[in-house]
Amino acid sequence: MRSDAARLGGVLELSWARWIAFGAIALLSSLVLEGPLSIAGAEPDFVVILLVYTALRGGALWGAVFGFVLGLFRDALFLVDFGLHALALTVIGYAVGKLGDTLYLSARAVDGGILLGAKLALAIVVLAAGSNGSWETFETRFFWEGPLAAIYTALVGGVLVRVLSRP
Amino acid sequence: MAALGKERHAEIVAAVLVVASLVLMILPEATQRSFARRANHVLLLPMAAVRSTFSGYLQLREENVRLHRELQQARLELSRESVLRSQNRELRDLLGFSEGQPVGLVPARVVDRDFATLPTSFVLDVGKEDGVEEGLPVVSADGLVGKTTDVGPASSQVTLYSHPDFSASALLVGGDHLEYGIVRPTPRGGLRLLLPLRSKSEAGDPVVTSGYGGTFPRGIPIGRISRARDEDRLGLQRIDRLDPVVDLGTTTAVFVLNRRVETTTPAGDVLRLFWPGYAYPPMAGERLGGAGDTAGGAARDSMAGTLRDR
Numbered sequence: 001m002r003s004d005a006a007r008l009g010g011v012l013e014l015s016w017a018r019w020i021a022f023g024a025i026a027l028l029s030s031l032v033l034e035g036p037l038s039i040a041g042a043e044p045d046f047v048v049i050l051l052v053y054t055a056l057r058g059g060a061l062w063g064a065v066f067g068f069v070l071g072l073f074r075d076a077l078f079l080v081d082f083g084l085h086a087l088a089l090t091v092i093g094y095a096v097g098k099l100g101d102t103l104y105l106s107a108r109a110v111d112g113g114i115l116l117g118a119k120l121a122l123a124i125v126v127l128a129a130g131s132n133g134s135w136e137t138f139e140t141r142f143f144w145e146g147p148l149a150a151i152y153t154a155l156v157g158g159v160l161v162r163v164l165s166r167p
Numbered sequence: 168m169a170a171l172g173k174e175r176h177a178e179i180v181a182a183v184l185v186v187a188s189l190v191l192m193i194l195p196e197a198t199q200r201s202f203a204r205r206a207n208h209v210l211l212l213p214m215a216a217v218r219s220t221f222s223g224y225l226q227l228r229e230e231n232v233r234l235h236r237e238l239q240q241a242r243l244e245l246s247r248e249s250v251l252r253s254q255n256r257e258l259r260d261l262l263g264f265s266e267g268q269p270v271g272l273v274p275a276r277v278v279d280r281d282f283a284t285l286p287t288s289f290v291l292d293v294g295k296e297d298g299v300e301e302g303l304p305v306v307s308a309d310g311l312v313g314k315t316t317d318v319g320p321a322s323s324q325v326t327l328y329s330h331p332d333f334s335a336s337a338l339l340v341g342g343d344h345l346e347y348g349i350v351r352p353t354p355r356g357g358l359r360l361l362l363p364l365r366s367k368s369e370a371g372d373p374v375v376t377s378g379y380g381g382t383f384p385r386g387i388p389i390g391r392i393s394r395a396r397d398e399d400r401l402g403l404q405r406i407d408r409l410d411p412v413v414d415l416g417t418t419t420a421v422f423v424l425n426r427r428v429e430t431t432t433p434a435g436d437v438l439r440l441f442w443p444g445y446a447y448p449p450m451a452g453e454r455l456g457g458a459g460d461t462a463g464g465a466a467r468d469s470m471a472g473t474l475r476d477r
Binding site for chain 1: 189
């Protein structure tokens, strides 16, 4: 369990007001900014950013609930494989929350690393389902989109939290 | 103990949600679509307005940037035009022409010439893009230079009065009479005026374009008689020698008279261009010697005097 004395920064520092602002910005950005912020086909995933930081702050329970809701939100956007994102994000939210509860250290770099891993995990699940068992399709899409999008998401998430945690 | 209960609680909730997700995934496609549409309505429609507003704002920003760029471009072009206008004014001033001339003038620089001792053609830096066409008169502030013969988009070739093929219908403004003739170049770069044998021309008489032939309007100074009756041709025609008013060797800037600019401009306006204050242009075949013809006589004297003063 992380103790307050061990905190070196990160999403846990945000006040409730800033946390709500963070959630609203991330949710709106997932609707309007992901396309315009695209670089070489890679987009920052604001849903994952919101989920990971929620799970880190709220724990496994909130992670799972938020993951399910955000997954439905994403499934409603895509209208294919309904339930897939809900499943993946529920598991990721729960896992990140559990990880956050067991980590001794909370720092922005650690949070960013968790964010990167969560985005990669989501990409694996979604692309595996979307490639219909074709390894070549999965391999091509994952290595083309996955790492770059994960790094991009981690960077954007880190910047967003850093901006909002300014005094 | 409480923490352990909370963890257990989280595991149960997560398990339920995973099962719910799996149920959603294995539902028939029609039901899935129905759920998706409902979720879409509940979750996304409230945000659609915000999204639309934000997208509109982004589009406005892009449009603003584009319009700003276009404004800069327009300012740049305006600046270029201002520079061109300034150059135009400088050229006009240089050549002694004032603004508001009665004929269309296209100022031009001589950018090339044939390298004979006596030039017979110029290349100007104006062309069709500037309104120049073939067969337009080319003048300097002093008088006739030649006519355009080969016009490209941005350049024109001028056949000078010294070119062997050049000829122009001319009007001799004599002491008490006007006579028509033809001006042609001499091999040595001068000009000669072919007149009827009975002509009474004298040295010093000014010669201008007559306005006949369709190329040169009336009144452009060509030169003045330097040697009257230089030779006879078979006893039928007399040939006078002319001193051109334009020195082709030192000419670097000229004007093309663009008649298309003001198609209604009468030929007499060209006279005003070279003879400011001259109110009565002499007409072909007019006799100005009569005692009562004071206006014509005064006009002739004014024109001749102005040319001599140049």
